[in-house]
Amino acid sequence: MTAERMTAGFARVVLVTGMSGVGKSTVLAALNQRGINAVDTDEGNWIDDVDGEPLWSIPLVTAMLDRQRDRPLVVQGTVANQGQLYHRFDAVVLLTAPRAVILERLRNRISSDYGKSPAERLKVEQEIRDVEPVLRAGATHVIDTSAPLADVVAAVERIARGLDVVPAE
Template identity: 45%
Template sequence: MQRILITGMSGAGKSSVCLELGRRGLDAVDTDTDAWCEWVGEPPDWQWREPELLRLLRTPRTRSLAVSGCKTNQGMFYAYFDQIVLLSAPLDVLLERVAARTDNPYGKAAHEREEIVRYFQTVEPLLRRGATAEFDTSILSVSQVADRILGQLSG
């Protein structure tokens, strides 16, 4: 069974795609919660809890696993993933999405929006280098992205 990381900037659709893959039969884990992440260092950085992620990724499975998230320490886990899927969209689309979403407060404050712009310029190019596939969620629906990810699993 394959392990897939779904990563990208805030507002790219990671959680939505992960949820859709779960509906379609994959084991799906959205890691943007206290169960999977913790604040580390100064200034505080929201990182994956290493023991929990290792346990998740090392557990034998009967179904493929989709993990969504974007954390500064995710690179140390890349070897455990068969695929690293980058979800991307133009910056203006990402900012519109985080402003409109109701299930996550991140991106509402001016300093958070500035952070998103900075991450778009500095972090997304790094994510792109490590990705095995990239899908633009400004032109593909959640369902279409899930179709393409599942197509990669079977082909």
């Protein structure tokens, strides 16, 4: 956390990112239950459609990050322009899982139909191959979500509270 943010009374701000099916929404819901303010940028008006590509509305996300807060903020997002704001986060956490685990989760999840069609599954596999390495390169922490959910949530909570500064794998 920067000295400026510490003296201004800001709590830590963490980005959680990763491919579809790694459990980002599940982790965010559990963090909210633990008193961590968690915002899923897939919901609401945080995303603009730019020529068919979902991108963060940089002014809206920046305004959210600028708000003073008394508890940590965890922001979830996986969009092509998120790297423009990496400097605004105290940590960037990549949630990951083995390909087979991700595909099984997509097949069985009831919260969304995304990833169930053959075309979507092929797209997910392509993103695991091509996008996840880019996310990994920008991450400060990498967490394998094939671990028990309680362990994954506890790890993200430690990062959000500034209790875990272990670097990315």
